[in-house]
Amino acid sequence: MADSGYFDLRSAVLLLLLAALAVIPLFGDIFYTRLFTRIMIYAMAALSLDLILGFGGMVSLGHAAFLGVGAYTVGILSLWGVQSAFLSWPLAMLFSMLIALVIGAISLRVSGVSFIMITLAFAQMLYYCFISLKGYGGSDGMTLAGRSSLAGLLDISRHGTFYYLVLCILLLILFAANRLVHSRFGMAIQGIRDNERRMLSLGFPTFRYKLVCFVFAAGIAGLAGALMANQSLYVGPALMHWKQSAEILVMVILGGMRSLAGPILGALGLLLAEEILSNYTEHWMIILGPFLIIVVLCGRKGIYGMLKGANDHD
Amino acid sequence: MDPMLLLVQGLNGMQLGVMLFLMAAGLTLVFGVMNLLNLAHGSMYMMGAYLAASLQQHTGSFLLALLLALPATFLIGMIIEAVAMRRLYDRDHLDQVLVTFALILFFNELVRIIWGPQAHFMALPDGLTGYVTLFPGVIYPAYRLIIIGAGLLVALLLYLLIMKTRLGMLIRAGASHREMVGALGVNIKLLYTVLFGIGSALAGLAGMMAGPILSIESGMGDSVLILALVVIVIGGLGSIRGALLASIMVGVADTFGRILLPPALASMVIYFLMAAILYRRPQGLFSANG
Amino acid sequence: MTEALLEVRGLVKCFGAIMASARLSLSIMPGEVHAIIGPNGAGKSTLISLIAGELRPDAGVIRFSGKEITALPVHKRSRLGLARSFQITSIFQGFCALDNVALAIQACSGHSFRFWQNARRIAALREPALSILEQVGLAGRAQTVAARLSYGEQRQLEIAMALAVKPKLLLLDEPMAGMGQEETEQLTALLMGLKGKQTLVLVEHDMEAVFALADRISVLVYGQMIATGTPDVIRSLAEVRKAYLGDEEMEGA
Numbered sequence: 001m002a003d004s005g006y007f008d009l010r011s012a013v014l015l016l017l018l019a020a021l022a023v024i025p026l027f028g029d030i031f032y033t034r035l036f037t038r039i040m041i042y043a044m045a046a047l048s049l050d051l052i053l054g055f056g057g058m059v060s061l062g063h064a065a066f067l068g069v070g071a072y073t074v075g076i077l078s079l080w081g082v083q084s085a086f087l088s089w090p091l092a093m094l095f096s097m098l099i100a101l102v103i104g105a106i107s108l109r110v111s112g113v114s115f116i117m118i119t120l121a122f123a124q125m126l127y128y129c130f131i132s133l134k135g136y137g138g139s140d141g142m143t144l145a146g147r148s149s150l151a152g153l154l155d156i157s158r159h160g161t162f163y164y165l166v167l168c169i170l171l172l173i174l175f176a177a178n179r180l181v182h183s184r185f186g187m188a189i190q191g192i193r194d195n196e197r198r199m200l201s202l203g204f205p206t207f208r209y210k211l212v213c214f215v216f217a218a219g220i221a222g223l224a225g226a227l228m229a230n231q232s233l234y235v236g237p238a239l240m241h242w243k244q245s246a247e248i249l250v251m252v253i254l255g256g257m258r259s260l261a262g263p264i265l266g267a268l269g270l271l272l273a274e275e276i277l278s279n280y281t282e283h284w285m286i287i288l289g290p291f292l293i294i295v296v297l298c299g300r301k302g303i304y305g306m307l308k309g310a311n312d313h314d
Numbered sequence: 315m316d317p318m319l320l321l322v323q324g325l326n327g328m329q330l331g332v333m334l335f336l337m338a339a340g341l342t343l344v345f346g347v348m349n350l351l352n353l354a355h356g357s358m359y360m361m362g363a364y365l366a367a368s369l370q371q372h373t374g375s376f377l378l379a380l381l382l383a384l385p386a387t388f389l390i391g392m393i394i395e396a397v398a399m400r401r402l403y404d405r406d407h408l409d410q411v412l413v414t415f416a417l418i419l420f421f422n423e424l425v426r427i428i429w430g431p432q433a434h435f436m437a438l439p440d441g442l443t444g445y446v447t448l449f450p451g452v453i454y455p456a457y458r459l460i461i462i463g464a465g466l467l468v469a470l471l472l473y474l475l476i477m478k479t480r481l482g483m484l485i486r487a488g489a490s491h492r493e494m495v496g497a498l499g500v501n502i503k504l505l506y507t508v509l510f511g512i513g514s515a516l517a518g519l520a521g522m523m524a525g526p527i528l529s530i531e532s533g534m535g536d537s538v539l540i541l542a543l544v545v546i547v548i549g550g551l552g553s554i555r556g557a558l559l560a561s562i563m564v565g566v567a568d569t570f571g572r573i574l575l576p577p578a579l580a581s582m583v584i585y586f587l588m589a590a591i592l593y594r595r596p597q598g599l600f601s602a603n604g
Numbered sequence: 605m606t607e608a609l610l611e612v613r614g615l616v617k618c619f620g621a622i623m624a625s626a627r628l629s630l631s632i633m634p635g636e637v638h639a640i641i642g643p644n645g646a647g648k649s650t651l652i653s654l655i656a657g658e659l660r661p662d663a664g665v666i667r668f669s670g671k672e673i674t675a676l677p678v679h680k681r682s683r684l685g686l687a688r689s690f691q692i693t694s695i696f697q698g699f700c701a702l703d704n705v706a707l708a709i710q711a712c713s714g715h716s717f718r719f720w721q722n723a724r725r726i727a728a729l730r731e732p733a734l735s736i737l738e739q740v741g742l743a744g745r746a747q748t749v750a751a752r753l754s755y756g757e758q759r760q761l762e763i764a765m766a767l768a769v770k771p772k773l774l775l776l777d778e779p780m781a782g783m784g785q786e787e788t789e790q791l792t793a794l795l796m797g798l799k800g801k802q803t804l805v806l807v808e809h810d811m812e813a814v815f816a817l818a819d820r821i822s823v824l825v826y827g828q829m830i831a832t833g834t835p836d837v838i839r840s841l842a843e844v845r846k847a848y849l850g851d852e853e854m855e856g857a
Binding site: 053059061106109110112113114116117118120121122124125128129131132133242243246249250253283285286288289290292293296297 | 345351398401402407408409411412413415416417419420422423424426427536540543544547551576577578581582585586588589592593596597
């Protein structure tokens with residue numbers, strides 16, 4: 001993947017976007033602050049999926065499961081009286097990563113369609129598992145008493161404060177992911193996506209690398225889940241349904257795989273489209289469906305990919 | 315456990331299995347021959363149910379509704395194939411997942427627009443509302459027996475179709491040597507369209523027959539789809555024999571899981587089954603054979 | 605007597621009713637260039653896959669550097685020093701040539717669970733990569749995306765990657781496949797330069813190259829080694845001539 005330098009159209013768009021995000025709470029009313037908080041959280045989830053999909057070449061239809069685990073960790077801990085973000089958020093990430101370790105260790109033994117199916121199956125397993133947890137809301141889910149506390153450092157029950165915290169976290173993740181992708185690990189993962197047979201013959205134990213990538217991505221998704229629980233003050237099994245996984249997948253594709261900004265654009269695009277379209281008709285799905293089909297059929301570069309131009313070899 | 319209860323539950327398992335087979339057969343056929351992973355298959359199940367329910371309301375006859383709805387779903391399947399699916403054959407599975415997922419969204423919304431968001435119901439046909447006495451003291455709903463019978467009949471017909479007819483031969487050949495079959499002058503495009511139509515009709519049939527037992531609503535095909543996917547993965551992608559064996563396995567496992575285990579574990583039984591089988595045999599029980 | 609670097613004994617591999625390898629035995633001495641020739645369908649690719657580890661034999665033993673590797677997976681064999689180039693070009697199409705070789709070097713520079721430093725800025729990876737590209741003649745194309753390289757250049761890249769891991773034994777599966785006259789000569793010159801420094805197992809159809817490079821030649825027919833010896837010996841053997849259906853094949857050498 002050629003390093004195309006720092007200032008090109010893509011970077012410009014990304015910077016513009018981030019600048020815009022930075023000032024939103026200052027202009028619009030609370031509604032927009034909350035909307036964009038939600039968008040940023042989904043962007044985080046989409047970014048984490050892109051790590052394994054766009055960079056790792058692993059098509060997972062069960063990624064939302066990790067979102068759900070993260071969210072439920074916060075929710076359940078909250079029910080038990082643990083409100084500290086310093087405790088529940090890292091734990092959310094930890095549990096997501098542990099579950100990903102188990103799921104990944106089994107799923108990554110197969111590839112292709114079987115991998116897609118088995119990740120789907122595991123996500124469904126978790127979905128049904130959480131539905132049956134009557135103590136934690138069952139299929140209705142449960143509401144949280146309040147947002148996590150940051151030991152007095154920040155009061156994130158205020159929407160504006162929470163917004164900026166989420167933005168900072170998103171930027172941190174973006175930065176870390178960027179380093180990851182260009183590091184030795186990132187090169188290895190992309191090599192595995194490009195030609196796993198070759199990687200094995202060069203001496204890489206590819207299974208290990210894929211698993212680590214899978215677990216990392218789950219950790220980020222877990223954090224996104226924790227933030228989501230805080231954002232809506234609600235956790236429910238629908239969060240880990242395979243349709244949620246598919247929606248995040250759509251965000252990644254729409255925005256452009258194999259880039260870190262793409263998923264952010266995708267989340268923005270999809271959720272804004274939903275928001276705008278649903279003002280016109282409650283049947284906005286019927287427009288979105290065919291639109292998505294057209295986007296996929298016309299080439300999968302996504303918005304970001306199209307900005308990159310023709311000299312990129314996908 | 316009471317042997318009579320065992321029998322009744324066994325039959326329930328068979329009934330679920332047979333319905334799953336109708337779904338799985340179309341799904342695995344399309345995957346085996348066209349290498350197409352079609353998530354919208356569940357939508358055909360849903361369309362079959364809605365169409366049959368609607369026709370039953372208008373004509374008053376269950377049988378007539380079935381007879382009309384079946385070719386209707388066949389037709390809808392062929393149209394979808396011509397409009398969207400045909401462009402996906404050369405794409406990778408990710409593209410197929412995305413497009414067919416988009417179709418699910420589309421159809422779920424479509425039925426809401428046409429028939430409204432409320433759940434619909436189909437009445438059991440008059441002659442079949444009763445029970446059949448299998449053994450002294452053991453009765454079983456007649457309708458469910460019909461479903462089992464119908465399903466097995468379809469399995470037999472499919473077998474005959476694939477093994478004994480020219481179309482079947484083309485299907486099997488198409489699975490292994492697409493270009494060759496095309497080069498021989500056979501209209502591959504038409505073959506695929508018809509095949510997709512058959513698959514859709516089978517799914518629609520499952521939906522129609524399920525209509526009187528379940529409530530008909532938007533999204534009803536999604537959970538069945540997952541089960542069907544589990545079935546074809548266990549059975550082996552592309553294998554109809556595998557689909558039959560796996561659907562019975564899954565149907566029975568699920569049914570017995572629900573009566574023996576607490577609800578949390580019961581739902582997970584078939585996924586454990588799938589994970590275990592894939593772990594040992596990633597290709598499923600059978601390899602593609604048509 | 606020097607011990608063989610690679611020792612294959614009694615290797616059997618069946619695909620259904622076809623016996624692709626029938627009690628095959630082969631010894632490769634350190635430092636030699638050993639060519640394997642034979643008609644199409646003789647089982648040469650199967651043999652390479654068995655040695656590399658992509659296929660498991662039904663019976664038989666493979667020893668490398670004294671260690672038994674019959675049950676070892678591909679990546680572990682590579683780590684022991686067994687490198688391979690593929691008959692059908694298998695490189696990283698999305699990376700540029702330099703990245704391709706750098707990745708190969710990265711493969712044998714410890715583990716890659718390093719998440720921070722930009723791999724493209726690590727001199728210990730880039731410099732050796734560049735010098736190997738010079739060695740194979742691709743230095744000028746270092747920044748070109750692999751997918752954009754010509755077929756011959758891709759084959760050169762293929763070799764470069766195999767060399768980059770500093771193997772003890774290099775398995776070359778038809779490296780000249782599909783190459784034009786000039787490219788073949790270039791590659792032959794490159795491999796000549798490796799003679800004595802590198803142990804090579806060369807599967808090839810191009811007889812000119814084979815007879816120019818090989819210290820010893822083994823002939824594989826229907827999954828069996830029918831002869832092993834120096835080029836002169838092989839050239840004269842009647843069975844070999846018979847296997848190649850006529851003396852024309854031998855004339856070119």
